Amino acid sequence: MNQKISLKSIYKLLLKNKKSLIWGQIFTVIGILISVPIPLLLPLLVDEVLLNKPDFFVNSIDKLFGSGNAFYYVAIVTVVVIILRALHFIFGVINTKIFTKISKIVIFDIRVKLLKHLQKVNINEYESIGSGKIAANLITDVNTLDSFIVNISSKLITSTLTLLAVGFVIIKIDFLLGLMILLTQPTIAIFSRRIAKKTGELKKEENAAIEAFQSNINETLDLFPQIKASNKERSFFNTSIDKAKDIKIASNEFNYKSVAYEKLSYTIFLFAFEIFRATGLLLVAYSDLSIGLMFAMFGYIWFIMTPVQEILSIQYSLASAKAAISRINKVLELNIESDGEKELNSNKVDIEIRDLSFAYTKEKNSLNNINLKINSGEKVAIIGASGSGKTTISQLIAGFYAKKSGDILYNNISIDEISKKSLREHIFLVLQMPILFNNTLRFNLTMGEDIEDEKIIEALAIAELKEMYLGLKDGLDTVVGKMGMRLSGGQRQRLSIARMVLANPSIVIFDESTSALDVHTETKLFLNLESFLEDKTVITIAHRLSTVKNASKIFVLDDGNLVQSGTHKELEDETGHYKEFVKQQLTT
Numbered sequence: 035m036n037q038k039i040s041l042k043s044i045y046k047l048l049l050k051n052k053k054s055l056i057w058g059q060i061f062t063v064i065g066i067l068i069s070v071p072i073p074l075l076l077p078l079l080v081d082e083v084l085l086n087k088p089d090f091f092v093n094s095i096d097k098l099f100g101s102g103n104a105f106y107y108v109a110i111v112t113v114v115v116i117i118l119r120a121l122h123f124i125f126g127v128i129n130t131k132i133f134t135k136i137s138k139i140v141i142f143d144i145r146v147k148l149l150k151h152l153q154k155v156n157i158n159e160y161e162s163i164g165s166g167k168i169a170a171n172l173i174t175d176v177n178t179l180d181s182f183i184v185n186i187s188s189k190l191i192t193s194t195l196t197l198l199a200v201g202f203v204i205i206k207i208d209f210l211l212g213l214m215i216l217l218t219q220p221t222i223a224i225f226s227r228r229i230a231k232k233t234g235e236l237k238k239e240e241n242a243a244i245e246a247f248q249s250n251i252n253e254t255l256d257l258f259p260q261i262k263a264s265n266k267e268r269s270f271f272n273t274s275i276d277k278a279k280d281i282k283i284a285s286n287e288f289n290y291k292s293v294a295y296e297k298l299s300y301t302i303f304l305f306a307f308e309i310f311r312a313t314g315l316l317l318v319a320y321s322d323l324s325i326g327l328m329f330a331m332f333g334y335i336w337f338i339m340t341p342v343q344e345i346l347s348i349q350y351s352l353a354s355a356k357a358a359i360s361r362i363n364k365v366l367e368l369n370i371e372s373d374g375e376k377e378l379n380s381n382k383v384d385i386e387i388r389d390l391s392f393a394y395t396k397e398k399n400s401l402n403n404i405n406l407k408i409n410s411g412e413k414v415a416i417i418g419a420s421g422s423g424k425t426t427i428s429q430l431i432a433g434f435y436a437k438k439s440g441d442i443l444y445n446n447i448s449i450d451e452i453s454k455k456s457l458r459e460h461i462f463l464v465l466q467m468p469i470l471f472n473n474t475l476r477f478n479l480t481m482g483e484d485i486e487d488e489k490i491i492e493a494l495a496i497a498e499l500k501e502m503y504l505g506l507k508d509g510l511d512t513v514v515g516k517m518g519m520r521l522s523g524g525q526r527q528r529l530s531i532a533r534m535v536l537a538n539p540s541i542v543i544f545d546e547s548t549s550a551l552d553v554h555t556e557t558k559l560f561l562n563l564e565s566f567l568e569d570k571t572v573i574t575i576a577h578r579l580s581t582v583k584n585a586s587k588i589f590v591l592d593d594g595n596l597v598q599s600g601t602h603k604e605l606e607d608e609t610g611h612y613k614e615f616v617k618q619q620l621t622t
């Protein structure tokens with residue numbers, strides 16, 4: 035079972051980069067030590083130079099470089115401040131580089147973990163979440179974790195230490211004003227956050243309106259020909275106009291209110307700032323706070339804004355990280371495909387299905403207690419009404435879905451004990467609607483395997499595609515388009531058959547794989563395939579009597595149950611579904 039992720043496991047992943055983490059923290063502390071005195075330096079010159087009360091700075095400069103006039107002292111301290119700011123910038127960059135790198139390593143580990151898990155997930159489990167959500171987990175949720183990791187690994191420690199250092203300095207300068215600033219700033223920051231949350235809700239509403247419009251317009255444009263054909267363009271476009279109207283309302287609300295809220299929180303900060311300034315002035319007037327230190331205090335009010343905001347933002351970042359972790363874990367919780375170790379060593383594979391049941395959902399079984407045998411080299415057919423379970427049984431034989439109960443045996447080895455890789459090397463499922471990659475014809479035929487062009491063209495000829503291939507300017511390098519859009523349904527089916535020829539499996543399952551072909555092409559195709567399929571086991575799911583008739587065994591499914599089996603001759607006179615099927619075919 036794949037281990038889920040948690041804050042603890044992320045912490046452990048972070049600790050894997052201990053050395054970098056320690057270096058990062060050392061640079062953090064150096065950066066703080068450099069930055070905290072900055073707001074103090076120039077304001078102190080007010081007292082020491084302008085008000086002529088030389089103290090630590092003037093005395094130190096005199097001792098080190100000799101004495102001078104006001105310009106001389108101000109120039110030296112300004113140069114020092116600029117150097118300190120430059121150093122702070124450099125350490126900040128180094129810090130960001132270290133922590134970003136650590137975070138990217140951790141995030142990469144999480145993505146690999148997810149991808150490795152997905153690779154082994156059961157198809158039915160995978161379908162329960164859907165590709166859209168899985169992609170969102172891999173991209174958005176992992177990105178949320180990324181910013182969380184950067185926040186906790188760098189900002190949390192930097193901000194806390196900065197706040198402690200500044201807190202110490204301002205309380206030391208003046209206890210009352212220092213305490214006031216330390217208590218008021220977070221209160222204002224919390225208030226601003228609340229306001230930001232409201233803005234966030236308005237933004238969400240705007241986004242929802244945009245998404246609704248986007249999905250509506252996408253569908254309308256995708257289905258435009260059908261909409262036109264049913265003379266419904268006016269009603270569809272009116273719905274789009276309504277959705278556009280929703281954007282207008284939501285956008286208007288968000289845009290003006292977000293600016294108003296932002297200005298409100300800034301104004302409240304300015305109120306507090308003015309109160310601090312007034313307190314500072316009074317402290318200068320009625321106590322021993324110097325004018326220079328008062329200015330320094332004003333500087334620290336601005337200075338601590340960032341760390342306070344950052345510490346508060348971690349709380350939100352933590353909440354979104356927790357939500358992202360739980361969504362990512364939903365993917366990691368998906369059951370993985372059972373995989374055995376036994377290999378199918380022979381090209382002759384007998385299949386036996388024993389008491390097999392399967393369900394896509396909890397409510398209903400799609401297959402009930404199926405028992406059947408298919409010997410190596412046999413050509414069998416499966417028929418049944420739509421939804422009777424034909425595709426399901428073929429997918430189970432090919433090992434795509436996990437059975438609910440019973441067993442499938444290949445040369446007497448249970449499906450649970452066989453390696454899925456070995457099983458799929460022996461079985462090829464030719465689907466009715468093959469999915470193609472937005473890649474070249476060559477890639478779609480070989481799936482990236484290195485196969486000589488001659489062999490590929492031979493397979494195309496067997497699949498009755500040579501003529502189409504000869505007409506392609508770029509030959510095998512022609513891009514067939516997303517989902518094979520540039521090929522007709524019949525060409526896609528034949529391409530899948532050519533893929534099967536190249537894969538050369540022992541068992542071939544045709545799941546209505548020639549349904550889009552005309553009878554003439556279908557006949558030619560099966561004539562071409564005859565010698566290729568001679569020694570192979572062939573399971574054909576078909577609706578046409580002509581395809582089924584010559585099978586050595588016909589299995590008839592009805593609502594997930596195997597209701598009849600035998601040859602055409604045996605079944606045609608037997609009362610039951612097959613007789614009905616033959617009658618229906620003859621009348622149509």
Ligand SMILES: Nc1ncnc2c1ncn2[C@@H]1O[C@H](COP(=O)(O)OP(=O)(O)OP(=O)(O)O)[C@@H](O)[C@H]1O
Nearest residue numbers: 161394395400418419420421422423424425426427
């Ligand atoms: N991915 C799925 N999730 C949930 N139910 C499914 C899924 N695929 C098929 N089913 C259901 O399982 C039952 C059997 O479907 P299956 O596709 O095997 O039928 P079929 O005989 O191949 O039908 P058709 O001839 O129309 O292709 C149906 O009731 C169908 O609705």
